[in-house]
Amino acid sequence: GAVVSQHPSRVICKSGTSVKIECRSLDFQATTMFWYRQFPKQSLMLMATSNEGSKATYEQGVEKDKFLINHASLTLSTLTVTSAHPEDSSFYICSASTGTGGLNEKLFFGSGTQLSVL
């Protein structure tokens, strides 16, 4: 099956610094990627939809200036958490769409990034 690679898997940073997380589709082109946030023992919350070559679409309540998304190519989307604070500590997961559309569309998830802000 398709593989989505997410890096880093774990990052610890100081409060006020910025952290970049990469999401790559390894064997397919992903015109659309999605970024989620997951708190312990809770479900995935969609943060934004990343479209190659255009601005990301953010879900209500997600600060676009706080969570910068860049989808510069068909295989790479990045999420930058700017001026991170302890409340940004969470598990961040990306997913990539195979782009075929319709009911046969498939969504593959990265392995996640555990962000801890001290």
Added chain:
Amino acid sequence: TQLLEQSPQFLSIQEGENLTVYCNSSSVFSSLQWYRQEPGEGPVLLVTVVTGGEVKKLKRLTFQFGDARKDSSLHITAAQPGDTGLYLCAGGSPGLMTTDSWGKLQFGAGTQVVVTP
């Protein structure tokens, strides 16, 4: 916002027992997916159901989509320790079948399943 409610939240059983996890909503979904997630990993897709009343089997796992496409169930027969994980259901909204909207899934809160030897 269409909400998906999963029950139970937590399930602990012995190896060899059967279990059922439920996913319910008051809204209709165009499709519903089941994922299994292990700690520190992303979710892995198990199955997608799209037709009301559909039943799909994946070895010891049986998935059912309700006739009205508002609910689904996952049944595991003769559970094994390897079935341990967080099971998530996720629904796609009807009418939103464009590429960028298909992935906007609504996730349930998940059911943590623990199978002990």
